[in-house]
Amino acid sequence: xxxxxGKSRSAVRAVQLAPxxxxxxxxxxxxxxxxxxxTLADVGKAMVALGRQARAAAQELAxxxxxxxxxxxxAAAGEMRAQVAAILDANARDLAAVREHRATAAFxxxxxxxxxRVEAMAKGLEEVAALADPIGSVIARWSRPNGLTIExxxxxxxxxxIIYESRPxxxxxxxALCLKSGNAAILRGGSESHNxxxxxxVCLARGLRAAGLPDAAIQLVPTTDREAVGLMLKGLDGAIDxxxxxxxxxxxxxxxxxxxxxxxxxxxGICHTYVDRSADLAMAKAIVVNAKMRRxxxxxxxETLLVDAxxxxxxxxxxxxxLIEAGCEVxxxxxxxxxxxxVKRASEQDWSTEYLDAIISVKMVDGVDAALEHIRKYxxxxxxxxxxxxxxxxxxFLARLDSAIVLHNASTQFADGGEFGMGxxxxxxxxxxxxxxxxxxxxxxxxxYVVRGTGQVRPG
Amino acid sequence: xxxxxGKSRSAVRAVQLAPxxxxxxxxxxxxxxxxxxxTLADVGKAMVALGRQARAAAQELAxxxxxxxxxxxxAAAGEMRAQVAAILDANARDLAAVREHRATAAFxxxxxxxxxRVEAMAKGLEEVAALADPIGSVIARWSRPNGLTIExxxxxxxxxxIIYESRPxxxxxxxALCLKSGNAAILRGGSESHNxxxxxxVCLARGLRAAGLPDAAIQLVPTTDREAVGLMLKGLDGAIDxxxxxxxxxxxxxxxxxxxxxxxxxxxGICHTYVDRSADLAMAKAIVVNAKMRRxxxxxxxETLLVDAxxxxxxxxxxxxxLIEAGCEVxxxxxxxxxxxxVKRASEQDWSTEYLDAIISVKMVDGVDAALEHIRKYxxxxxxxxxxxxxxxxxxFLARLDSAIVLHNASTQFADGGEFGMGxxxxxxxxxxxxxxxxxxxxxxxxxYVVRGTGQVRPG
Numbered sequence: 001x002x003x004x005x006g007k008s009r010s011a012v013r014a015v016q017l018a019p020x021x022x023x024x025x026x027x028x029x030x031x032x033x034x035x036x037x038x039t040l041a042d043v044g045k046a047m048v049a050l051g052r053q054a055r056a057a058a059q060e061l062a063x064x065x066x067x068x069x070x071x072x073x074x075a076a077a078g079e080m081r082a083q084v085a086a087i088l089d090a091n092a093r094d095l096a097a098v099r100e101h102r103a104t105a106a107f108x109x110x111x112x113x114x115x116x117r118v119e120a121m122a123k124g125l126e127e128v129a130a131l132a133d134p135i136g137s138v139i140a141r142w143s144r145p146n147g148l149t150i151e152x153x154x155x156x157x158x159x160x161x162i163i164y165e166s167r168p169x170x171x172x173x174x175x176a177l178c179l180k181s182g183n184a185a186i187l188r189g190g191s192e193s194h195n196x197x198x199x200x201x202v203c204l205a206r207g208l209r210a211a212g213l214p215d216a217a218i219q220l221v222p223t224t225d226r227e228a229v230g231l232m233l234k235g236l237d238g239a240i241d242x243x244x245x246x247x248x249x250x251x252x253x254x255x256x257x258x259x260x261x262x263x264x265x266x267x268x269g270i271c272h273t274y275v276d277r278s279a280d281l282a283m284a285k286a287i288v289v290n291a292k293m294r295r296x297x298x299x300x301x302x303e304t305l306l307v308d309a310x311x312x313x314x315x316x317x318x319x320x321x322x323l324i325e326a327g328c329e330v331x332x333x334x335x336x337x338x339x340x341x342x343v344k345r346a347s348e349q350d351w352s353t354e355y356l357d358a359i360i361s362v363k364m365v366d367g368v369d370a371a372l373e374h375i376r377k378y379x380x381x382x383x384x385x386x387x388x389x390x391x392x393x394x395x396x397f398l399a400r401l402d403s404a405i406v407l408h409n410a411s412t413q414f415a416d417g418g419e420f421g422m423g424x425x426x427x428x429x430x431x432x433x434x435x436x437x438x439x440x441x442x443x444x445x446x447x448x449y450v451v452r453g454t455g456q457v458r459p460g
Numbered sequence: 461x462x463x464x465x466g467k468s469r470s471a472v473r474a475v476q477l478a479p480x481x482x483x484x485x486x487x488x489x490x491x492x493x494x495x496x497x498x499t500l501a502d503v504g505k506a507m508v509a510l511g512r513q514a515r516a517a518a519q520e521l522a523x524x525x526x527x528x529x530x531x532x533x534x535a536a537a538g539e540m541r542a543q544v545a546a547i548l549d550a551n552a553r554d555l556a557a558v559r560e561h562r563a564t565a566a567f568x569x570x571x572x573x574x575x576x577r578v579e580a581m582a583k584g585l586e587e588v589a590a591l592a593d594p595i596g597s598v599i600a601r602w603s604r605p606n607g608l609t610i611e612x613x614x615x616x617x618x619x620x621x622i623i624y625e626s627r628p629x630x631x632x633x634x635x636a637l638c639l640k641s642g643n644a645a646i647l648r649g650g651s652e653s654h655n656x657x658x659x660x661x662v663c664l665a666r667g668l669r670a671a672g673l674p675d676a677a678i679q680l681v682p683t684t685d686r687e688a689v690g691l692m693l694k695g696l697d698g699a700i701d702x703x704x705x706x707x708x709x710x711x712x713x714x715x716x717x718x719x720x721x722x723x724x725x726x727x728x729g730i731c732h733t734y735v736d737r738s739a740d741l742a743m744a745k746a747i748v749v750n751a752k753m754r755r756x757x758x759x760x761x762x763e764t765l766l767v768d769a770x771x772x773x774x775x776x777x778x779x780x781x782x783l784i785e786a787g788c789e790v791x792x793x794x795x796x797x798x799x800x801x802x803v804k805r806a807s808e809q810d811w812s813t814e815y816l817d818a819i820i821s822v823k824m825v826d827g828v829d830a831a832l833e834h835i836r837k838y839x840x841x842x843x844x845x846x847x848x849x850x851x852x853x854x855x856x857f858l859a860r861l862d863s864a865i866v867l868h869n870a871s872t873q874f875a876d877g878g879e880f881g882m883g884x885x886x887x888x889x890x891x892x893x894x895x896x897x898x899x900x901x902x903x904x905x906x907x908x909y910v911v912r913g914t915g916q917v918r919p920g
Contacts, residue, residue, distance in 0.1 A: 059862075062862070063859065063860065142881065144879070144880075144881055148870055148874065150880060150881070155862065157892055157893070158892060241892050241893075242893070262722065262893050280915075283915040286915065286917050287915065287916075287917055290917035290918060291917075294917070294918055294920070398910050398912075399523065400523065402519075402522070402615065402908065403908065404908055404909065405908070405909045405911060406908060406909070406910055406911070407911040407912075407913065408910075408911070408912045408913060409912070409913040409914055409915055409916070410608055410911055410912075410913025410914075410915070410916040410917075411916065411917045411918050413917075413918040414608065414911065414913075414916070414918055416918075419604070419918065420604075420610060420909070421602065421604055421610075432617055432618060432701050432906045433617070433701075433702070433722050433893060433894040433906065434893040434894040436906055436907060436908065436909075437908070437909045446892045446893065446896055447896060448862065448863065448864055448865070448866060448896065448897070449864065449865045449866070449880070449896075449897045450858050450866055450868075451865060451866070451867040451868070451870055451874065452858075452867075452868045452869070452870075453867065453868060453869040453870030453874075454869055454870075455740075455743040455746065455747065455869055455870070456747075456869070456870040456871065456874070457746055457747055457750035457751075457754070457870075457871045457873075458750060458754055458871050458873040458874055458876075458879065460754070
């Protein structure tokens with residue numbers, strides 16, 4: 001595969017796409033803005049060059065010792081703290097441009113940086129530095145009767161393209177996770193956050209250089225042209241191994257529809273909590289309220305509550321009352337409406353809606369098998385939970401449901417790489433291949449087989 | 461995902477696509493031919509129905525105990541032995557049709573069955589039955605400080621589409637591996653082998669039924685219409701999780717180009733053997749001749765020999781002489797031509813050619829780093845080998861080369877699931893995701909997280 005060759009590296013470097021990174025100025029805001037490609041052909045050429053740089057950097061990074069990668073992360077954190085004024089200045093320019101377009105409050109909140117948020121990003125880099133390095137670890141080792149020893153050794157995936165919305169912090173998070181796992185990152189953030197993302201990426205690139213690693217290991221697409229996304233989804237002439245979209249459903253849907261390279265993503269998290277007849281009511285109330293209301297905007301938030309028709313008569317009203325008391329709007333079937341006068345009638349559409357808001361749909365079902373049937377029909381194979389004291393019922397649910405995460409007697413909001421003990425995560429995947437569930441540094445790797453012999457030839 | 465629902469199973473079964481399978485006749489050849497769809501719209505409808513049947517069967521198969529899966533395999537093996545006359549009769553019809561088209565001898569050989577080959581297929585089913593069942597095994601288990609226990613449990617991928625050429629035995633091999641790993645298989649064999657494949661698939665389906673498993677778990681596409689392949693590559697409305705192509709480069713290239721679902725494959729195996737200055741000549745000769753000539757048509761056959769310029773002067777002539785003596789045509793660079801008058805001049809094209817024949821390209825390179833550079837430029841990331849007694853040089857090669865399989869002092873022809881101790885393989889993958897290297901039953905699985913709690917809710 002010629003695209004994987006390192007041969008043209010120096011030629012590629014001559015087309016450096018982020019001149020600011022190579023500059024000697026210490027003040028981000030004084031650096032020249034990146035040269036923006038003017039035409040579609042320019043965008044295409046620039047993106048292919050960027051892909052080649054990433055591939056060359058990935059080859060170096062794959063062999064980088066843990067110490068160097070951690071040094072780069074620590075140096076980047078220091079750089080971020082030193083450049084806080086420049087980062088906030090860049091962010092102010094982004095915010096000024098956006099306010100003219102009358103953005104929503106939620107959008108502005110995601111886009112806005114302040115000294116505390118910059119510090120949190122720097123801390124995040126340090127936390128990734130503290131994670132175990134997955135690269136080079138021997139996943140399995142065995143010997144064959146003919147004396148061959150076979151090892152399955154963890155290696156980086158290669159080049160990861162991250163396409164995200166206007167959340168500048170993703171630049172730091174995603175860049176750091178790719179670096180730690182030995183992968184080069186091509187970052188394409190939302191156009192409204194371009195100045196902020198660039199100021200952050202400059203800190204990451206400086207960290208890489210300080211540690212003697214190629215700064216092209218973490219690149220930001222220099223144009224806000226939407227065509228650049230299309231080119232990334234086609235893989236940049238084989239330069240991108242995996243795409244990770246981070247953002248809302250429409251972004252993920254576009255990526256899944258158009259991508260010609262593998263994608264780690266979940267389109268939506270229509271998570272269910274089923275309360276079995278054998279559930280403890282107090283536990284069920286605590287879990288259901290937490291699963292829905294702790295944070296309503298996360299993908300692991302429960303969107304539908306299913307209650308066993310054979311549960312004690314008071315359970316359904318008590319669960320609904322607890323949700324309403326916590327500030328949740330409840331939309332339900334006839335049984336739920338009967339249980340509480342404030343319940344609105346759920347439409348067919350409600351059962352397949354990811355509210356990401358303080359709204360829940362509630363349905364009475366005829367036992368665990370009916371719950372499984374409902375979840376199979378309406379769920380998104382993300383995260384689903386059973387609350388039950390009967391072990392056989394719980395095990396039936398856990399075994400028969402084919403979601404990335406299935407839980408027994410715990411909140412669906414635990415669907416998170418940090419809560420799983422993986423450290424930071426780049427997202428949660430509901431696809432069946434390679435990375436499923438939380439995607440942390442280990443999931444950003446692949447493996448190769450290393451076979452050692454003493455002259456063996458194959459008979460026959 | 462509605463396509464994953466089991467709700468419409470009975471409706472789907474009513475559109476049974478393989479009526480012969482459901483028949484009570486014991487003689488395959490007497491069964492009615494499957495109803496062939498007449499128009500493109502018919503093909504589309506039939507294929508979507510087949511996909512739904514496969515999905516429903518996969519849901520059942522995912523929960524099937526090991527005992528039932530093994531019983532199905534053993535029963536299918538018995539069925540195959542009982543039906544040997546019917547299978548050979550079907551094969552004779554395929555052969556008669558093909559001879560009219562003046563096929564090549566190699567093609568006819570691959571297509572031809574005889575009693576010995578049928579027995580080998582039946583034995584193959586028994587061997588798959590003897591493999592360990594990967595499904596349900598706990599890959600990892602850990603606890604969190606809050607008391608949650610997390611398990612990563614192996615589950616089937618789901619539905620696997622296998623697209624192959626006119627080798628009827630793939631029907632049995634691929635069907636068996638999918639069944640053992642709890643996956644449903646949609647088999648689409650070459651049109652010239654359709655009758656043979658169908659006779660074999662009928663035996664597999666009978667084995668499934670004998671074990672109380674859904675016979676739709678192993679289906680053969682009932683039409684030889686090429687449009688059916690295109691529909692499979694689009695995933696049949698979400699019914700297919702992975703496509704495995706088995707065949708020549710043009711088949712794999714089409715699949716990789718058109719597939720909208722993940723593909724486990726290798727386009728070609730341009731495998732290299734590098735003989736370092738530190739190599740033992742006798743070992744090098746034995747390995748190189750084996751790596752090229754044991755079987756020239758397998759993907760793990762060495763296609764290019766690289767010899768260190770600093771190796772003793774006699775090594776290159778001795779290696780070339782050994783290859784020529786074994787019946788191999790040698791095409792080389794100037795150094796190789798100088799070493800032996802029978803060496804033809806290699807063209808640039810030779811370095812990226814998978815001969816799959818008794819031909820090898822030979823080049824002198826300036827040490828291990830030049831060997832790595834050549835392999836990165838021309839290789840296919842399949843399997844590459846270094847022969848060296850110097851451990852540091854060997855480790856440098858193994859660490860720096862990013863092929864699915866890297867070997868030290870052993871023949872590249874060991875690139876094989878059986879030789880790796882995985883039992884049978886469905887193929888070898890050079891992609892970076894999920895399955896890399898030999899694809900056996902374990903590689904046909906994925907995992908889910910099973911989290912068990914005692915009422916935990918997530919703080920914050």
